[in-house]
Structure formats: structure tokens, C-alpha cells
Amino acid sequence: xxxxxxxxxxxxxxxxxxxxxxxxxxxxxxxxxxxxxxxxxxxxxxxxxxxxxxxxxxxxxxxxxxxxxxxxxxxxxxxxxxxxxxxxxxxxxxxxxxxxxxxxxxxxxxxxxxxxxxxxxxxxxxxxxxxxxxxxxxxxxxx
Amino acid sequence: xxxxxxxxxxxxxxxxxxxxxxxxxxxxxxxxxxxxxxxxxxxxxxxxxxxxxxxxxxxxxxxxxxxxxxxxxxxxxxxxxxxxxxxxxxxxxxxxxxxxxxxxxxxxxxxxxxxxxxxxxxxxxxxxxxxxxxxxxxxxxxx
DNA sequence: ATTTGACTTAGAGTTACCTCTAGACTGCAA
DNA sequence: TTGCAGTCTAGAGGTAACTCTAAGTCAAAT
Numbered sequence: 361x362x363x364x365x366x367x368x369x370x371x372x373x374x375x376x377x378x379x380x381x382x383x384x385x386x387x388x389x390x391x392x393x394x395x396x397x398x399x400x401x402x403x404x405x406x407x408x409x410x411x412x413x414x415x416x417x418x419x420x421x422x423x424x425x426x427x428x429x430x431x432x433x434x435x436x437x438x439x440x441x442x443x444x445x446x447x448x449x450x451x452x453x454x455x456x457x458x459x460x461x462x463x464x465x466x467x468x469x470x471x472x473x474x475x476x477x478x479x480x481x482x483x484x485x486x487x488x489x490x491x492x493x494x495x496x497x498x499x500x501x502x503x
Numbered sequence: 504x505x506x507x508x509x510x511x512x513x514x515x516x517x518x519x520x521x522x523x524x525x526x527x528x529x530x531x532x533x534x535x536x537x538x539x540x541x542x543x544x545x546x547x548x549x550x551x552x553x554x555x556x557x558x559x560x561x562x563x564x565x566x567x568x569x570x571x572x573x574x575x576x577x578x579x580x581x582x583x584x585x586x587x588x589x590x591x592x593x594x595x596x597x598x599x600x601x602x603x604x605x606x607x608x609x610x611x612x613x614x615x616x617x618x619x620x621x622x623x624x625x626x627x628x629x630x631x632x633x634x635x636x637x638x639x640x641x642x643x644x645x646x
Numbered sequence: 647a648t649t650t651g652a653c654t655t656a657g658a659g660t661t662a663c664c665t666c667t668a669g670a671c672t673g674c675a676a
Numbered sequence: 677t678t679g680c681a682g683t684c685t686a687g688a689g690g691t692a693a694c695t696c697t698a699a700g701t702c703a704a705a706t
Contacts, residue, residue, distance in 0.1 A: 439624070471586065483582060542653085566692090676678090
């Protein structure tokens with residue numbers, strides 16, 4: 361019914377160092393200490409870590425995550441702020457995804473190009489290949 | 504038919520500082536200098552910058568990008584390596600996108616939750632709402 | 647001819663996010 | 677009870693990717 365820092369490190373893939381660092385930065389406000397000073401993590405803390413991971417991996421800086429946690433701790437008076445934060449984050453994320461998709465198309469094109477190049481032994485030859493040029497035009501319609 | 508560092512900065516959204524930094528790091532091996540030592544960028548350099556942007560925004564560190572450029576400069580003997588690099592990068596990217604999608608679903612859920620919470624003035628009330636619980640189960644089927 | 651603004655270099659400083667060290671303490675197993 | 681892995685704190689160190697400073701050069705406009 362409680363986890364040591366090492367157990368949580370294994371569960372989350374973070375290091376114990378990082379968990380202490382997160383706590384120091386105010387990202388884990390619910391972690392308790394045992395009588396002898398050892399951290400005792402609960403499932404609530406694991407839920408928070410999972411939310412932190414979600415926000416971090418979608419590009420929110422630790423400061424932003426901390427802001428959210430601080431608002432959470434302030435209680436229901438900050439509900440609008442938190443909603444607004446999530447909405448903004450979602451918007452950023454959608455923009456980001458659009459960009460990623462374009463970049464992926466470009467990388468797929470590069471793979472086709474380099475497959476052709478490896479086949480013929482020459483990048484230049486591949487670049488003048490009719491199929492490749494057609495492919496390229498899909499990704500760079502302006503050119 | 505050549506661009507100054509300031510013109511390229513405007514075109515790309517990077518600062519002149521950053522462009523010099525990229526050059527120092529070996530990311531812009533084709534940029535020439537005028538007689539008086541000013542950098543002269545060409546369209547080829549803009550193409551490279553655009554590729555650098557693509558790789559950087561898809562999470563490749565500058566070192567990885569430099570490796571690619573170094574291989575490019577070595578010529579056709581590194582075609583396989585470059586193909587392999589792009590394939591690996593594509594794989595990473597696909598994994599990343601899957602993760603992002605999951606995170607986005609979670610953020611959408613949070614928005615619904617907080618919309619409900621703002622409506623009722625209480626996060627706790629919102630969390631016990633039947634619709635919200637159903638929504639939550641879509642994202643956390645295990646719970 | 648002078649001013650204005652962009653450009654040059656080398657190198658120091660910044661921010662975010664860890665990552666590690668040292669030296670001490672804890673808790674369980676043999 | 678001895679040993680050893682795990683944990684503690686405070687604080688230093690590291691890395692990536694910029695970002696800026698200083699001190700000076702260059703070039704177009706007035």
C-alpha cells in the first residue's frame with residue numbers, strides 16, 4: 361500500500377534521481393515521508409506521474425506542469441484556468457501533429473529516394489528518376 | 504542570387520545567431536563567404552535548412568543531423584547508412600505518433616472533465632458524473 | 647564623409663532537464 | 677551483527693540548443 365522510490369522508478373521508467381528532482385520542483389505534492397524520512401509513494405502519486413508523463417511527452421515544460429499542479433492545489437477556484445490550459449495545450453498539440461505529418465511524408469519520400477539510390481548506387485541517378493520526381497511533387501507541390 | 508544571414512533569418516524564422524551556430528556545428532557546409540567575409544546563402548542552403556527543420560522538429564538531435572550531413576558529404580558510399588538512418592527515424596516517429604495520439608485522447612478527456620467541472624463548479628462532482636466516467640473508460644480501459 | 651545598421655569572430659552565459667557525488671542513514675537477510 | 681542494497685540531503689556537474697556580448701568591420705544611404 362505504499363511504494364519506495366526505487367519501486368516507483370522501476371514502474372515509471374524514471375530514475376530515483378529524477379523522482380526526487382520532480383518532487384523538489386513541486387511536481388509531486390502528495391508524496392509522504394516515513395518516520396525515518398523515506399519517501400512513500402501511493403497510487404495517487406502514480407496517477408500524477410502518469411499525468412506528468414502525458415503532459416511532458418506532449419511538449420509541456422515542467423514549469424507548465426507545475427503551474428497546473430499549483431492550480432489543482434488551489435482548488436475549484438482555478439477550474440477555468442485549468443480548462444483553458446488544457447484547451448490551449450490541445451490546440452498546440454494539433455498544430456504540432458499537422459507539422460509532424462508533413463515531416464513524415466517528407467521522410468517517407470527520402471526513404472523512397474534512398475532505396476532507389478541504393479539500388480542504382482547513385483543518389484544523383486535516383487533523383488532524376490521519373491517515379492521519384494512524381495513522388496517528390498506530392499510533397500512539394502509548389503516546386 | 505545570394506542571401507545575407509539576415510535575409511535567411513527572416514525567411515526561416517531562425518535568428519542570425521542560430522544560423523551561425525548551425526554553421527559552426529557543421530550543419531551548413533555549403534555556405535560561402537563573400538570577399539569581405541560575409542556569409543552568402545544560396546537556395547541550396549535554404550533546402551538544407553528546410554531538411555534540418557524537418558529532422559529537428561521530428562526529434563532528431565543536431566548531432567544526428569550532422570551525422571547525416573557528414574555522410575552526405577562522403578558521397579554515395581554512405582547511401583545505405585543514410586537509408587538506414589531515415590528508416591530508423593521513421594520508425595521512432597511512428598512510435599512517437601502513437602504515443603501522442605494516446606496522450607491527446609487523455610487531454611480531450613480532461614477537457615470534457617473540466618468543462619463539466621466548470622459547469623457545476625466542482626471537480627469532484629464532475630468526476631462522479633456518469634457520462635464522464637464512461638468517457639474515462641474509453642481512455643483507461645484497464646481501470 | 648559620416649552615420650546607421652547589418653555583419654564578423656571568439657567565447658561566455660542561459661535554460662531546461664536532468665544526472666551524479668559524497669557522506670550519512672535505513673532496513674532486511676544470513 | 678554484519679553486510680549490503682536502498683535511501684537520504686545538498687549541491688555540483690552535464691548536455692543540448694541556443695543566446696548573447698564585446699569589440700570590431702563593412703556597406704548603403706544621406
